[in-house]
Amino acid sequence: QLQLQESGPGLVKPSETLSLTCTVSGGSISSSSYYWAWIRQPPGKGLEWIGTVYYSGSTYYNPSLKSRVTISVDTSQKQFSLQLSSVTAADTAVYYCARHGGTSIQYSRFDPWGQGTLVSVSS
Amino acid sequence: QSVLTQPPSASGTPGQRVTIFCSGSSSNIGSNTVNWYQQLPGTAPKLLIYRNNQRPSGVPARFSGSKSGTSASLAIGGLQSEDEADYYCSAWDDSLNGHCVFGSGTKVTVL
Numbered sequence: 001q002l003q004l005q006e007s008g009p010g011l012v013k014p015s016e017t018l019s020l021t022c023t024v025s026g027g028s029i030s031s032s033s034y035y036w037a038w039i040r041q042p043p044g045k046g047l048e049w050i051g052t053v054y055y056s057g058s059t060y061y062n063p064s065l066k067s068r069v070t071i072s073v074d075t076s077q078k079q080f081s082l083q084l085s086s087v088t089a090a091d092t093a094v095y096y097c098a099r100h101g102g103t104s105i106q107y108s109r110f111d112p113w114g115q116g117t118l119v120s121v122s123s
Numbered sequence: 124q125s126v127l128t129q130p131p132s133a134s135g136t137p138g139q140r141v142t143i144f145c146s147g148s149s150s151n152i153g154s155n156t157v158n159w160y161q162q163l164p165g166t167a168p169k170l171l172i173y174r175n176n177q178r179p180s181g182v183p184a185r186f187s188g189s190k191s192g193t194s195a196s197l198a199i200g201g202l203q204s205e206d207e208a209d210y211y212c213s214a215w216d217d218s219l220n221g222h223c224v225f226g227s228g229t230k231v232t233v234l
Binding site for chain 2: 063
């Protein structure tokens, strides 16, 4: 059974870079059938897609975050990572990683999800 | 402001049918498939419906999805207390080089 686990600092200072890693277990990260995604949820608010990476390294990003986001994949470690630069308090959220699967990106869905990790931005 | 529009809340008594609507545009729901996620309090979202109307294994048959034009809907037939949760629709949007969009979420309350 595929499982995903987020890891990284729970507290980041304003203007610094938020870095998170998602480790995939119970399945392959290199399958051509799947992409891998980051999604976040500010406290008490809805879900926001951050971006998606393919095992080859190609990426799709949320247009509103694109200038600050980098998502990469390390197939040897079965991990993919998120970097969000110049963070502010508005970036405080629970960050989820998920498999973004489907025959093509337009028909794909997020399943399964990691448990999520809360990242707070504060000095 | 979310690209996909959902009502903030919906409610029903046990056994009732509740329907949640998700409104989009030609670049997202009108062109691509819709997925629905259920988020129970304090937990990660879970895939409930994919490709407009497909249920993953383990999802009860009382959950059903449909799509027409630029709108989609999620129906919960025979509402149960454990269905009290937030529900989000999502679709790929072909504009701006392609990106994924979520609805604002609907809180379902079982009265």
